[in-house]
Amino acid sequence: MAQDAIALLEADHQRVEGLFRDFRSAGGDAAARLHLAQIICMELTLHSMVEEELFYPALARATGDEQLVERARKEHQHLKELIARVPNADNLDGAVEAVCRNALVHIEAERRDIFPKAKACGMELATLGGRIQGRRAEVATNVQEA
Ligand SMILES: [Fe+2]
Ligand SMILES: [Fe+2]
Structure with a gap:
């Protein structure tokens, strides 16, 4: 059975928080740091993609709160610029x-402002979770084949 969308997105958040800790404690191991940096960027890019394609539009439809979603998209945009560097x-x-x-900072804003609204507005979180999992699997396959 598919996990609910918020559980999936929060699992991503916790995974990247763990990767940040690993990066910060990797010490002088340059190869390990480079590898972790690549994984962090890839994880964040994939996570942002499923939020932008699936979660944020569903949230905007369910809540009618375009501003909330617009702010999150702007934060993603800034994050993408930093990832590109x-x-x-x-x-x-x-x-x-x-x-x-x-x-x-963005993850905390989602936990504080976005996830509680998503839980309260009657969104189809299980259905959306299934779509998020499907999209992730599709992208992972494309990356492996590339
Ligand atoms: Fe986000
Ligand atoms: Fe997120």
């Missing part, structure tokens, strides 16, 4: 730290 950053630590700090 990571691959060619002279200072990898600084670039990843900027991504972490920004993502953590």
Whole structure:
């Protein structure tokens, strides 16, 4: 059975929080840090994608609160700009730290403002969770084949 959408998105949040901690504690292991940086960027990109394609539009429809969703999209846009700087950053630590700090603020805003509204507005969270899982699986297959 599909998990509900909020449980899935929150599991992503906790996974990236764990990756940030791993990155910060990777010490002088440059290869490990680079690998973690790539995973962090990929996870955040995929997570933002399913929120933008599926979760935010459903939330906007269910709540009629376009402003809430618009603010979240703007935060994603800023995060994407920071993620785009990571691959060619002279200072990898600084670039990843900027991504972490920004993502953590956004994640907290979702926990505080967005998820409670989503739970309260009668959205079809189980159906949406199934669609999110399907979309993730589809993208993961494309990445493997590329
Ligand atoms: Fe988000
Ligand atoms: Fe999120």
